[in-house]
Amino acid sequence: MTMLKSPAAYLFDMDGLLLDTERMFLSAFVTLTDDLKIAREDAEAFFGALVGTSSQHSTAQLQKFLPKSTDVAAFDQRWRALHKENVTNGVPVKPFAVDVLRTIRAKGVPMAVVTSTHGPAAQHHLETAGLLPFFDTVCTGNEVAANKPDPEPYLEGARRLGVDPTHCVAFEDSDLGTTAAVRAGCFTVQIPDLRPPNTPLPDLGQLIAQDLGHAAVQIGLFDKALT
Numbered sequence: 001m002t003m004l005k006s007p008a009a010y011l012f013d014m015d016g017l018l019l020d021t022e023r024m025f026l027s028a029f030v031t032l033t034d035d036l037k038i039a040r041e042d043a044e045a046f047f048g049a050l051v052g053t054s055s056q057h058s059t060a061q062l063q064k065f066l067p068k069s070t071d072v073a074a075f076d077q078r079w080r081a082l083h084k085e086n087v088t089n090g091v092p093v094k095p096f097a098v099d100v101l102r103t104i105r106a107k108g109v110p111m112a113v114v115t116s117t118h119g120p121a122a123q124h125h126l127e128t129a130g131l132l133p134f135f136d137t138v139c140t141g142n143e144v145a146a147n148k149p150d151p152e153p154y155l156e157g158a159r160r161l162g163v164d165p166t167h168c169v170a171f172e173d174s175d176l177g178t179t180a181a182v183r184a185g186c187f188t189v190q191i192p193d194l195r196p197p198n199t200p201l202p203d204l205g206q207l208i209a210q211d212l213g214h215a216a217v218q219i220g221l222f223d224k225a226l227t
Contacts, residue, residue: 001182004167004168004219005220007167008168009163009167009168009169010110010111010168010169010170010171011114011154011157011158012114012135012171013113013114013115013173013177014117015117015125016052016094016174017171017172017212018094018097018129018131019092019093019094019097020091020092021092022051022173022193022194024083024087024091026044027086028083028086029043030043030047032075032079032082036066036067036070038066045197051174051193052116052148052149052172054116054147055118056147084121091125093130094212096212096213096216097131099222100212100215103221104134110136112136112137112139112157112158112160112161113135113137113139114153114154114156114157115138115139116141116147117141119138119140119142119143123140126138136160136161139160148180149176149179149180149183150180151185152180153180154183155184158184158186164185165186168186169219170184170186170187170189171188171189171191171212172188172189172206173191173193173194175190175195175199175201178190178202178206181206182204182206187207187219189208190206190207191208191210192208207219
């Protein structure tokens with residue numbers, strides 16, 4: 001994948017990339033699966049496989065994972081309600097996210113969020129975290145015909161900004177999101193977050209970084225890593 005010298009736009013995933021909400025969602029999941037006597041390590045491994053998927057996919061997978069006597073719809077509702085309650089206490093921002101966004105905004109380059117999360121929740125989380133004003137548009141999971149790993153979310157994000165996706169830099173944490181961005185033709189940086197144990201990263205030609213600060217150095221936004 002060829003490095004872009006002057007990107008036309010920057011496209012960001014949200015959960016696990018800009019916001020540390022995946023761990024909050026996991027915490028709510030473990031709380032409820034504990035009540036069902038499901039081992040924590042099993043719950044965490046299951047959740048890790050859901051990272052980057054749509055809410056519809058997550059709900060479908062719950063049918064296979066939870067005990068057969070469980071009311072899956074009620075569990076799913078309680079899970080999302082508990083997460084929503086936790087989020088009201090604040091949404092943690094990932095390290096260096098604000099620094100990166102401020103730097104890009106100072107350059108006058110447009111930015112979009114490309115997330116599988118549905119519109120109202122995505123808008124709320126970004127606004128609560130103070131990040132919403134940085135972005136020209138927020139492309140959410142309910143606004144596209146197909147979700148990640150399909151390239152459609154990234155194609156739509158680029159379309160809204162009026163740019164060619166091959167002239168965009170995309171930042172992702174999940175394998176599914178990375179696949180979507182690469183398929184859309186974006187120069188893609190993967191910053192892994194929660195992952196299933198012993199799962200290698202996909203070899204898609206993406207750049208890999210340990211956090212947004214190091215990613216910014218690798219693509220030339222920062223001269224040196226922030227501490």
